[in-house]
Every structure is written in C-alpha cells, then in structure tokens.
Amino acid sequence: MKKKWIAGGLVLMVAVFGWLLFGGLEKNVVFFLTPQExxxxxxxxxxxxxxxxxxxxxxxxxxxxxxxxxxxTVTDGAxxxxxxxxxxxxxxxxxxxxxxxxxxxxxxxxxxxxxLMVKHSNEYRxxxxxxxxxxxxxxxxxxxxx
Amino acid sequence: MTGTIAHSALLVSVGVxxxxxxxxxxxxxxGRREWLQLVYGAAYTNFLLVTIATVAMVYALxxxxxxxxxVASVGSRSTxxxxxIISLWGALEGSILFWAWVLAMYAAAVVWxxxxxxxxxxxxxxxxxxxxxxxxxxxxxGPADPFRPVFPVPxxxxxxxxxxxxxxxxxxxxxLLYMGYVGMTVPFAFAIGAIVSNEATSNEWTLLSRRxxxxxxxxxxxxxxxxxxxSYEVLGWGGYWAWDPVENASFLxxxxxxxxxxxxxxxxxxxxxxxWTLNLCVATFVLTILGTFLTRSGILSSVHAFTTGSxxxxxxxxxxxxxxxxxVLVAGHSDRIRTPGKLGGAASRETVFLLxxxxxxxxxxxxxxxxLYPLIAEAIRGVKVSVGEPFFxxxxxxxxxxxxxLMGVGPSLPWxxxxxxxxxxxxxxxxxxxxxxxxxxxxxxxRSIYALLAFTFVGYAAMGNLRExxxxxxxxxxxxxxxxxTALTRLVRGNRRRYGGYVxxxxxxxxxxxxxxxxxxxxxREATLLPGETLTVSGRTVRLxxxxxxxxxxxxxxxxxLDVLGKDGAVTGTLEPxxxxxxxxxxxxxxxxxKSSIKGDLYVNLMAFExxxxxxxxxxxxxxxxxxIWFGGLVIVIGxxxxxxxxxxxxxxxxxxxxxxxxxxxxxxxxxxxxxALT
Numbered sequence: 001m002k003k004k005w006i007a008g009g010l011v012l013m014v015a016v017f018g019w020l021l022f023g024g025l026e027k028n029v030v031f032f033l034t035p036q037e038x039x040x041x042x043x044x045x046x047x048x049x050x051x052x053x054x055x056x057x058x059x060x061x062x063x064x065x066x067x068x069x070x071x072x073t074v075t076d077g078a079x080x081x082x083x084x085x086x087x088x089x090x091x092x093x094x095x096x097x098x099x100x101x102x103x104x105x106x107x108x109x110x111x112x113x114x115x116l117m118v119k120h121s122n123e124y125r126x127x128x129x130x131x132x133x134x135x136x137x138x139x140x141x142x143x144x145x146x
Numbered sequence: 147m148t149g150t151i152a153h154s155a156l157l158v159s160v161g162v163x164x165x166x167x168x169x170x171x172x173x174x175x176x177g178r179r180e181w182l183q184l185v186y187g188a189a190y191t192n193f194l195l196v197t198i199a200t201v202a203m204v205y206a207l208x209x210x211x212x213x214x215x216x217v218a219s220v221g222s223r224s225t226x227x228x229x230x231i232i233s234l235w236g237a238l239e240g241s242i243l244f245w246a247w248v249l250a251m252y253a254a255a256v257v258w259x260x261x262x263x264x265x266x267x268x269x270x271x272x273x274x275x276x277x278x279x280x281x282x283x284x285x286x287x288g289p290a291d292p293f294r295p296v297f298p299v300p301x302x303x304x305x306x307x308x309x310x311x312x313x314x315x316x317x318x319x320x321x322l323l324y325m326g327y328v329g330m331t332v333p334f335a336f337a338i339g340a341i342v343s344n345e346a347t348s349n350e351w352t353l354l355s356r357r358x359x360x361x362x363x364x365x366x367x368x369x370x371x372x373x374x375x376x377s378y379e380v381l382g383w384g385g386y387w388a389w390d391p392v393e394n395a396s397f398l399x400x401x402x403x404x405x406x407x408x409x410x411x412x413x414x415x416x417x418x419x420x421x422w423t424l425n426l427c428v429a430t431f432v433l434t435i436l437g438t439f440l441t442r443s444g445i446l447s448s449v450h451a452f453t454t455g456s457x458x459x460x461x462x463x464x465x466x467x468x469x470x471x472x473x474v475l476v477a478g479h480s481d482r483i484r485t486p487g488k489l490g491g492a493a494s495r496e497t498v499f500l501l502x503x504x505x506x507x508x509x510x511x512x513x514x515x516x517x518l519y520p521l522i523a524e525a526i527r528g529v530k531v532s533v534g535e536p537f538f539x540x541x542x543x544x545x546x547x548x549x550x551x552l553m554g555v556g557p558s559l560p561w562x563x564x565x566x567x568x569x570x571x572x573x574x575x576x577x578x579x580x581x582x583x584x585x586x587x588x589x590x591x592x593r594s595i596y597a598l599l600a601f602t603f604v605g606y607a608a609m610g611n612l613r614e615x616x617x618x619x620x621x622x623x624x625x626x627x628x629x630x631x632t633a634l635t636r637l638v639r640g641n642r643r644r645y646g647g648y649v650x651x652x653x654x655x656x657x658x659x660x661x662x663x664x665x666x667x668x669x670x671r672e673a674t675l676l677p678g679e680t681l682t683v684s685g686r687t688v689r690l691x692x693x694x695x696x697x698x699x700x701x702x703x704x705x706x707x708l709d710v711l712g713k714d715g716a717v718t719g720t721l722e723p724x725x726x727x728x729x730x731x732x733x734x735x736x737x738x739x740x741k742s743s744i745k746g747d748l749y750v751n752l753m754a755f756e757x758x759x760x761x762x763x764x765x766x767x768x769x770x771x772x773x774x775i776w777f778g779g780l781v782i783v784i785g786x787x788x789x790x791x792x793x794x795x796x797x798x799x800x801x802x803x804x805x806x807x808x809x810x811x812x813x814x815x816x817x818x819x820x821x822x823a824l825t
Contacts, residue, residue: 021511021512021515024540024541025516025519025533027537028533028536029531030531030532030533031530032529032531032532033530049534065756065761068673068674068763087753087765089754091725091753091755102534118733126304126729126730126732127727127731128732131732132702132729133701133704133734134697134702136757137704139757139758140693140695140704140757140758140759141695141696141697144694144695144696145694145696145705146691146692
C-alpha cells in the first residue's frame with residue numbers, strides 16, 4: 001500500500017515537472033525566421049521575440065556615433081525588414097554580411113533589435129586585400145602605442 | 147616521418163586495447179589470474195603509445211611540420227610558441243588525441259593504484275576503461291586521424307582559431323575540463339565493474355568510485371569556473387554564463403556528479419539507493435559523451451562550436467551502446483544490487499540528501515531539455531527555434547535557490563532520525579546568518595525576490611556550515627584541551643570528506659553571492675567618446691586618452707587608453723581595451739580590460755573606433771562582486787582536495803540514536819567526533 005502511494009506520488013511529481021518544463025518552453029522559445037517568414041506572419045509577428053536572419057542590404061547601414069542609433073535593412077533576397085538598434089555595430093559589420101538579430105517587430109514594422117550577432121562561419125575567412133587591419137587603419141598603426 | 151610513427155603507435159594501441167578487453171573475461175572465468183597482468187600491461191602500454199602520439203603531435207606543432215594534416219589546419223609560423231603548443235586541444239582531431247591521452251593516463255593510474263586488490267572489480271573496471279579507450283583510439287586511426295599526410299606540404303598554415311589564441315586561460319580551461327570530463331569515465335568503469343563482478347553490494351567499489359568522482363568533480367568545477375572567466379575576459383559582453391549549449395554540456399555532468407557525491411553518503415550510511423547511485427555514475431559518463439557529441443557534431447549553433455564534422459555520430463553510437471549495456475546489466479542483476487536499507491525519519495540528513503538529488507536532477511533535466519529542444523522542434527515540427535536565457539533562468543533559478551537553502555539544512559541535521567524539537571534546535575542558530583544577509587540585501591536595494599532569497603539562504607548556509615566547524619572544534623577542545631589550530635587540523639583530519647565537503651559548500655556560497663550580486667546590480671553604458679571626454683557608470687568614471695594601433699607578428703592591435711578617475715577627479719589607474727585583428731580572420735577578437743577589486747569589477751570594452759583615431763565607442767560595465775566567483779571556485783577546489791585524501795576507512799556507522807533523545811543538546815559534537823574522542 002505504502003509503495004503504491006510512493007509510486008503515485010512520483011508519477012504525479014514527474015507529470016507536474018514535465019508540464020512546467022514544456023509550458024516554460026512554449027512561452028520562452030524564440031523562433032528563427034527569415035524576413036519572408038516574418039512578414040508572412042503579418043500582425044501575429046508583431047511584438048513577439050524572434051531571431052531574424054539574413055544579409056545586411058548593401059548601402060542600408062546608417063550609424064550615428066553620437067546617439068549610438070544604428071539602422072540597417074535585413075534581406076533574404078525576397079523580402080526585407082528595416083532594423084533599428086542602439087549601440088555600436090560590430091567592427092567588421094559590412095554590406096552583404098550574414099547577421100542574426102534578436103528582438104521584436106514594433107508598431108510601424110521596424111524591427112527593434114536587442115542583440116546583434118554576426119554569423120560566424122567555422123571556416124573563417126581571411127580579410128580581402130585592402131581590408132586587412134594594418135591597411136585599413138594605417139594612420140593608427142603609424143602613430144603607434146600611446 | 148613524425149606522422150607515420152604516431153599513426154603506427156595508435157594503430158598498435160587499438161590492437162593492444164582490443165586484446166586487453168577480450169582477455170579480461172577469459173582470465174577471470176578460467177581462473178588464470180596471471181593473465182590479468184597482461185590486461186594491466188595493456189593499460190600501461192596504451193598509455194605509452196598514446197603518449198608517443200601526443201608528444202609527436204606537440205613536436206610536429208612546434209617544428210611547424212605542415213606535412214601533418216592537423217598542423218596544416220591549425221598551425222602557423224607567426225603564432226607564439228605557447229599558443230602553438232596549446233593548439234593541441236584547439237580543434238577536433240587534436241582534442242580527441244588529448245582526450246585519449248588523458249583517458250590513457252587515468253586508466254594507467256587506476257591500474258597502478260588498485261590492481262593489487264582482490265576480487266574481480268578492478269579487472270572489469272579496467273576492461274571498461276580499455277573499451278572506452280579503444281573507441282577513442284579507433285576514432286584516431288580513422289575518422290579523426292590527426293596525422294594524415296598532406297601533399298604538397300604547405301609553407302604555412304592559418305593558425306589556431308582566433309578566439310582560442312587570444313587569452314592565456316585557453317592554456318588552463320581545456321586541460322582542466324578534460325581532466326574532469328574524462329575522469330568521469332573512472333567511476334563509470336567501477337560501476338560497470340561492480341555489476342559485472344557481482345560486487346555491487348560491496349563497499350569497495352563505492353569507496354573507489356567516490357574518490358575518483360571527487361577528483362574529477364574538482365577538476366570539472368575548476369574547469370567550469372575557468373571557462374566562465376575566459377568567456378568574461380574574451381567575449382566582451384561582460385557576462386560569464388549564457389546557457390550556451392557548450393556551457394550546458396559542461397554543466398550537465400557536473401549536476402549528476404554533485405548528486406552522486408551526496409547520495410553515495412546515504413548509500414554508505416543507510417545501505418540504500420544503490421541502484422540510484424549506480425545510475426548517477428552512468429548518467430554522468432553518458433552526459434560527458436553527449437556533451438562531446440553536441441559540441442563536436444556542430445548540430446547546435448554555439449559560440450564554442452569550433453569544429454564540425456560527421457564524427458559526432460560516433461559519439462551517438464557510443465551513447466547508445468553504453469545505455470543499452472547498462473540497462474541490460476542493471477536489469478539482469480537487479481535482485482543482487484537492490485538494498486534493504488530504510489529511510490530514517492523525515493527530519494534527517496538523508497532526507498535532505500534526497501531533496502538535494504531531486505532538485506539537482508530536476509535542474510539537470512531542465513537544462514538537458516532546453517539544450518536539446520531546438521533539435522526536437524526542428525525534427526518534429528520543422529521550425530527553427532532557439533531556447534534563450536529566460537527559459538533557463540526562470541526554470542532553474544528557483545531550484546538552485548532551494549539548493550542553497552538545503553546546503554545549510556543538511557549539515558545541521560543528524561543521520562538517522564531525530565525529534566522535531568531537536569531538529570528545530572539544530573536548525574535555529576543559522577537563522578542569525580540568514581537575518582544578517584537579508585538585512586544587508588535589503589539595505590543595498592535588492593529588488594528581485596529570488597536575489598533576496600538567494601542572499602538570505604547564503605547567510606543561512608554559510609552559518610550552518612561554519613557552525614559545524616565551530617561545534618566540532620569546541621568539542622575537541624573540551625575533550626582533549628587542544629588549542630584552536632590543533633583542534634581544527636585534527637577535526638578535519640578525523641573526517642576529511644565531511645569537512646572538505648563543508649569547505650566546498652562555502653566555495654559554492656561565494657560563487658552564489660558573486661553570481662547573484664553581479665546579475666542583480668549590473669549597470670552598463672555605451673558612448674562614443676572624443677579624447678578627453680568622460681563616461682560615468684554608477685559612480686565610476688573613465689576618460690578617453692586616445693586610440694592607438696600596434697603591429698604584432700600574428701595580428702594587428704587597435705586599442706583605446708582610458709584613465710580611471712577617482713571621486714576627486716584624480717587619475718587612479720588606466721584601462722586598455724583592445725581589438726585584435728588576426729591575419730587569418732576578418733572578424734576582430736574583442737579584448738576587454740577589467741579593473742578588479744574585492745567590491746567588484748570595472749569592465750571596459752572597445753566597441754568601435756574611427757579609422758583615424760578621432761573617437762572611440764566604449765562600453766563600460768560595473769559589476770559588483772564578480773571576483774567572488776573566481777575566488778569561490780578556488781575554495782571549492784581546496785574543499786575537494788581536502789576530501790580526496792581521506793584515509794579510506796569507512797566512516798563510523800551510525801548507532802541508532804534513540805528517537806527520544808531531546809536531552810541531546812544541539813551543541814554536542816556529531817557522532818564522528820564522539821567516536822573519535824573515545825578511541
């Protein structure tokens with residue numbers, strides 16, 4: 001009899017734990033979407049946290065160093081989503097590069113990013129000629145250390 | 147040439163290991179125990195052979211022998227010597243070789259220390275380790291062969307992953323992690339050995355596996371803390387834990403190992419939970435392999451996913467084999483493993499241990515499900531999702547806060563059973579510590595309920611654990627008239643495992659305080675500064691002095707120099723956050739600069755800069771008590787060292803305390819001290 005109670009208690013505990021666990025997952029999962037998939041969601045996509053993946057549209061990046069306001073457009077070739085963020089862009093942020101932005105779409109269809117990730121590939125790429133740091137920042141290199 | 151020698155050594159070791167594995171049951175069953183010497187010889191030979199291969203690899207790396215495939219993929223003539231050597235564990239094949247070497251070392255050490263023991267436990271445990279070693283040896287001669295010849299021989303290589311060559315902690319964290327991770331194989335081997343040899347009910351295997359588990363646990367704890375430190379010093383976001391799959395992979399076996407270290411005491415004292423402890427050994431080992439699968443297969447995106455390839459599926463195969471074998475073994479021997487022990491009263495130490503295991507297991511399952519969920523969701527529902535920090539924080543923090551509380555309750559309660567009145571008397575004194583911490587927490591403005599609870603429980607647990615020392619020392623002084631220092635050393639020597647455990651508890655509490663304070667009171671600001679401009683974050687002010695550049699052999703460095711200003715505006719120090727541009731990568735590696743004190747850190751990172759040095763965007767983060775985390779890690783390691791070198795004699799069995807012993811004053815020394823005082 002006592003054993004039955006213990007077994008029943010265990011089953012109940014596991015059930016409650018599983019319910020909590022998967023309930024927590026449902027609420028806290030962040031979907032990974034492309035601009036096309038995000039826009040296809042329409043009003044349902046507004047206000048929910050998502051990860052948006054795509055490329056930085058060439059020529060779309062505007063950064064105000066004073067206010068740290070950063071704007072660019074993420075595109076997947078088919079559709080595009082304007083993104084706004086606060087903070088410095090990663091140093092090597094440039095046109096056409098793969099990015100993942102985390103945040104949510106606000107009213108007006110602008111994506112407010114709280115987190116900006118540059119897509120790292122494992123096979124990292126050597127900088128293109130002329131893009132090497134010692135070329136790009138020649139003046140700083142010549143000045144040397146403070 | 148080097149490659150050929152190493153490859154042959156590994157090929158031979160596959161044969162030697164296979165021979166050792168096959169010979170063990172033959173030797174035991176046929177009663178020819180002298181053949182076991184060959185099995186033990188296989189362990190030593192394997193160690194020798196894998197050492198040859200490892201030394202060959204280091205030699206090839208140092209001499210820039212680009213005809214060896216691994217060197218061609220991670221070596222570079224411009225990389226400094228130290229980072230060239232440690233790139234041994236910087237990428238997939240090398241890390242498998244290093245793993246195999248650490249495992250060979252453990253297997254040889256186990257044979258060296260225990261092979262003179264009677265019975266079949268050690269032979270079968272050795273066999274298990276040799277089998278696991280064979281798995282890695284096969285990987286090394288086949289799919290993960292680091293010694294493949296390269297032709298034509300390149301003149302230079304790309305160098306190690308830039309994130310890995312940017313900080314000295316890369317020389318510390320991985321070896322510690324491997325010592326911990328691979329060490330978990332030993333308790334697992336003893337568990338399997340115990341079942342196969344029908345010695346699961348003896349205390350021999352518990353004693354042995356417990357000591358090896360404690361050693362590995364100490365290494366793993368140190369590795370996790372060192373990894374947090376590395377992440378803090380290199381990744382530039384001012385954090386140390388992000389519930390990244392790789393971090394989770396190191397945390398999962400830590401949780402089950404911690405659970406094991408607690409229940410194994412219940413098993414020894416009360417002769418119960420034997421199947422459960424056995425399963426914890428197996429689970430810990432399986433989780434280390436699962437972690438390797440997750441990080442080495444590249445199926446989960448992670449900042450740490452340094453390597454990808456099909457090799458991950460071999461690990462999946464190993465997991466399947468281990469789980470099936472264990473299931474069959476445990477099921478086949480269940481009648482001989484089960485134990486008759488009974489739980490004591492509700493208010494007893496073993497009850498607290500059961501709760502501890504419940505919470506640790508729940509945290510483990512939560513982290514496991516959260517880590518694997520993206521895979522499940524993609525496979526079943528075809529959607530790409532990520533499970534972020536909010537899930538892990540919300541789901542695990544309550545259980546972890548509860549665990550802090552239990553850390554204070556457990557040591558205060560006696561084994562067996564006691565009356566509620568006695569329990570109340572024992573549990574009351576640490577409340578003073580809880581009160582003090584609660585007052586401090588409220589005074590400094592703690593808002594979050596969990597942070598407040600965490601601080602309060604830390605006070606409770608700290609007092610509870612320190613009080614055990616105080617009570618024991620006072621009893622010794624009364625009984626023997628010893629001085630305080632003598633009483634302390636003799637007390638600890640009398641029961642190293644127990645008092646080492648309390649030291650580890652104190653270390654955990656330091657970590658808990660550091661984590662809670664630094665996440666509850668973190669403040670940060672980012673601004674673009676012209677030289678001479680200042681930025682103030684929660685009372686700490688920095689002033690940009692200028693931006694500079696420097697050429698180094700393997701990289702270009704851009705840095706900003708900032709003066710730290712005191713309250714009166716005087717310069718109290720300088721900080722130099724940098725951005726390192728490695729020749730091989732178009733991604734710079736951030737190198738934040740941190741000014742640490744016992745009160746906390748001033749963390750400064752260079753986010754962006756004008757190409758002519760006219761301005762720099764700086765992020766300043768003020769995080770209280772972060773160094774307490776690193777210090778806590780050190781204390782935990784000291785605790786596990788104390789606990790490891792115990793005499794090996796079983797703790798004095800509990801004499802059933804009469805339930806009606808309320809006269810027993812709570813200050814009385816625990817059973818061990820009394821027993822010791824009597825001898």
